[in-house]
Amino acid sequence: xxxxxxxxxxxxxxxxxxxxxxxxxxxxxxxxxxxxxxxxxxxxxxxxxxxxxxxxxxxxxxxxxxxxxxxxxxxxxxxxxxxxxxxxxxxxxxxxxxxxxxxxxxxxxxxxxxxxxxxxxxxxxxxxxxxxxxxxxxxxxxxxxxxxxxxxxxxxxxxxxxxxxxxxxxxxxxxxxxxxxxxxxxxxxxxxxxxxxxxxxxxxxxxxxxxxxxxxxxxxxxxxxxxxxxxxxxxxxxxxxxxxxxxxxxxxxxxxxxxxxxx
Numbered sequence: 001x002x003x004x005x006x007x008x009x010x011x012x013x014x015x016x017x018x019x020x021x022x023x024x025x026x027x028x029x030x031x032x033x034x035x036x037x038x039x040x041x042x043x044x045x046x047x048x049x050x051x052x053x054x055x056x057x058x059x060x061x062x063x064x065x066x067x068x069x070x071x072x073x074x075x076x077x078x079x080x081x082x083x084x085x086x087x088x089x090x091x092x093x094x095x096x097x098x099x100x101x102x103x104x105x106x107x108x109x110x111x112x113x114x115x116x117x118x119x120x121x122x123x124x125x126x127x128x129x130x131x132x133x134x135x136x137x138x139x140x141x142x143x144x145x146x147x148x149x150x151x152x153x154x155x156x157x158x159x160x161x162x163x164x165x166x167x168x169x170x171x172x173x174x175x176x177x178x179x180x181x182x183x184x185x186x187x188x189x190x191x192x193x194x195x196x197x198x199x200x201x202x203x204x205x206x207x208x209x210x211x212x213x214x215x216x217x218x219x220x221x222x223x224x225x226x227x228x229x230x231x232x233x234x235x236x237x238x239x240x241x242x243x244x245x246x247x248x249x250x251x252x253x254x255x256x257x258x259x260x261x262x263x
Contacts, residue, residue: 034147
């Protein structure tokens with residue numbers, strides 16, 4: 001396996017034109033189905049199963065409550081999980097504050113990545129994990145997902161994280177992520193993941209824009225992985241404010257995004 005630094009060099013050398021060629025060959029058009037933003041059934045590779053949204057929503061995108069307290073969520077759905085970098089958490093929080101006119105803190109935007117965490121006796125998560133996932137609502141949907149007339153939208157669309165900008169594509173380099181299940185199509189180093197929009201015509205301009213974001217994400221993921229490795233502190237759990245420690249490129253953090261203290 002190549003070192004992370006070698007893979008980072010490969011990511012930086014990726015040709016946007018070649019990535020765009022691959023995306024054009026596979027084809028893609030977003031159908032605004034919301035599958036990549038919502039919780040999913042355990043037997044599905046990711047995203048909402050066809051015809052199984054996470055509950056009826058009102059015109060503001062909020063989950064309806066037709067049964068006097070029943071959230072309308074489908075049972076046994078896994079939460080949406082999308083990696084978000086530390087600087088992206090802050091950018092999304094700023095965008096949400098501007099859009100909704102209220103304060104958003106770290107935990108309004110992100111939660112500790114669930115992978116690797118266990119359940120403490122009180123039912124809360126515990127342990128160490130790496131990186132952050134976008135926050136989810138009670139239905140397991142991204143907290144910024146909105147839906148109206150059967151079409152999905154993002155409340156912070158212009159500031160959405162790179163993984164959202166580039167789904168359903170990824171780059172097959174060691175140290176980069178493969179979101180929401182195994183690849184269902186491939187062209188060169190580009191991998192395509194489960195999405196009903198695959199195989200549709202895409203303009204060269206849109207393919208090039210997506211390719212540029214895909215390269216940027218590959219570089220950022222590897223830079224983040226190197227940062228996590230270099231700032232990892234195995235003793236951080238002893239100083240944490242709670243039962244969870246999250247390691248990102250900025251150092252160990254508590255579950256609310258504050259740095260783990262040095263005392």
